Amino acid sequence: MGSRLTIRTPADFVLARDVCSYGYFRLPPDQWDPETQTLTTIFDLDDGPTRLVIAEPEPGALKARFDRSMSRTEQNEARAQIARMLRLHETEADIEAFHTIDPRWKPGGRARIFRSPTLFQDIVRTITSCNITWPGTVSMNRRLCQVLGRKGAFPSPKRLARTRPGTLRGRCRVGYRDTRLIELARMFARNEIDEPWLEDPQVPDTEVYTHLLTLPGVGPYGASNILQLLGRYSRLAVDTETVRHAKTVLGLTGEDPQIIKALQKHYDQFGAHKFRSYWLELWTDYESREGPAWTWKPHPVPKQ
DNA sequence: GGTAGACCTGGACGC
DNA sequence: GCGTCCAGGTCTACC
Numbered sequence: 001m002g003s004r005l006t007i008r009t010p011a012d013f014v015l016a017r018d019v020c021s022y023g024y025f026r027l028p029p030d031q032w033d034p035e036t037q038t039l040t041t042i043f044d045l046d047d048g049p050t051r052l053v054i055a056e057p058e059p060g061a062l063k064a065r066f067d068r069s070m071s072r073t074e075q076n077e078a079r080a081q082i083a084r085m086l087r088l089h090e091t092e093a094d095i096e097a098f099h100t101i102d103p104r105w106k107p108g109g110r111a112r113i114f115r116s117p118t119l120f121q122d123i124v125r126t127i128t129s130c131n132i133t134w135p136g137t138v139s140m141n142r143r144l145c146q147v148l149g150r151k152g153a154f155p156s157p158k159r160l161a162r163t164r165p166g167t168l169r170g171r172c173r174v175g176y177r178d179t180r181l182i183e184l185a186r187m188f189a190r191n192e193i194d195e196p197w198l199e200d201p202q203v204p205d206t207e208v209y210t211h212l213l214t215l216p217g218v219g220p221y222g223a224s225n226i227l228q229l230l231g232r233y234s235r236l237a238v239d240t241e242t243v244r245h246a247k248t249v250l251g252l253t254g255e256d257p258q259i260i261k262a263l264q265k266h267y268d269q270f271g272a273h274k275f276r277s278y279w280l281e282l283w284t285d286y287e288s289r290e291g292p293a294w295t296w297k298p299h300p301v302p303k304q
Numbered sequence: 305g306g307t308a309g310a311c312c313t314g315g316a317c318g319c
Numbered sequence: 320g321c322g323t324c325c326a327g328g329t330c331t332a333c334c
Contacts, residue, residue: 129327130327132314132326133315136312173312173313173314177312180329216329217328221329
């Protein structure tokens with residue numbers, strides 16, 4: 001008999017909307033089931049990996065069902081990871097502040113952007129989304145979980161830190177990212193990444209951004225994206241999709257550097273929330289073409 | 305400070 | 320089936 005947890009959520013929280021708000025909800029080991037409207041994932045906890053299913057049978061509370069029993073310590077660990085993924089710490093006041101500056105999202109209640117259960121996983125996912133198309137990102141993350149993760153969980157920093165570059169390159173197909181991912185994992189394994197400092201609201205975003213740029217495999221796009229994953233929305237993560245959005249949706253014209261300048265100016269009106277405004281615009285554009293994200297089927301698993 | 309080219313994978317395309 | 324081309328950010332060398 002596995003453990004079950006009940007997790008209270010802020011009044012404005014909606015599982016389907018708030019999970020299916022960023023591409024990571026489709027990256028292994030995470031999987032959204034559009035039929036049952038549940039999120040399945042695998043956590044690698046102190047006493048080993050566990051598969052869990054998160055459902056929202058009624059507003060205001062989530063039910064998490066695990067495939068094994070867990071100690072009280074592990075239950076607390078799992079609660080913290082679920083809260084991180086779903087950004088449950090963002091209060092109604094936080095959301096209201098965003099909706100005041102950008103009222104377009106108030107009627108639908110959108111604001112929370114899905115992320116990973118750990119910062120390490122968020123950074124690896126960011127690095128594996130750089131310089132590659134989305135199917136490649138999905139493939140790399142699937143292989144990382146299959147090859148290195150315990151029972152399909154996302155690999156821990158310790159496990160990745162002691163992996164050989166040849167294994168990462170040959171079996172996980174991460175290419176030139178191999179040594180950068182291993183070095184990053186070593187930094188986490190040696191506790192050289194000061195997460196409380198990165199999340200401290202007293203620390204300015206620019207300082208955190210400058211620090212993130214020093215991490216292996218992290219450049220301007222990656223650092224900006226990790227900032228938003230840390231809950232700091234004051235900077236745009238500009239990639240080719242951003243430029244495409246600027247041209248096709250916002251109607252900006254000119255050479256790419258000019259477009260990016262105009263884009264930054266356009267989103268200045270949203271101040272500390274500019275990434276959220278940008279991202280929800282982009283996401284809404286995807287949904288206008290593909291349908292609501294909570295109806296999207298999981299990516300098919302390719303035959304080996 | 306700005307720029308060019310290498311780094312890899314996987315998909316599209318032509319033969 | 321094979322070869323070629325291209326897209327995608329980061330990093331380093333060079334000016």
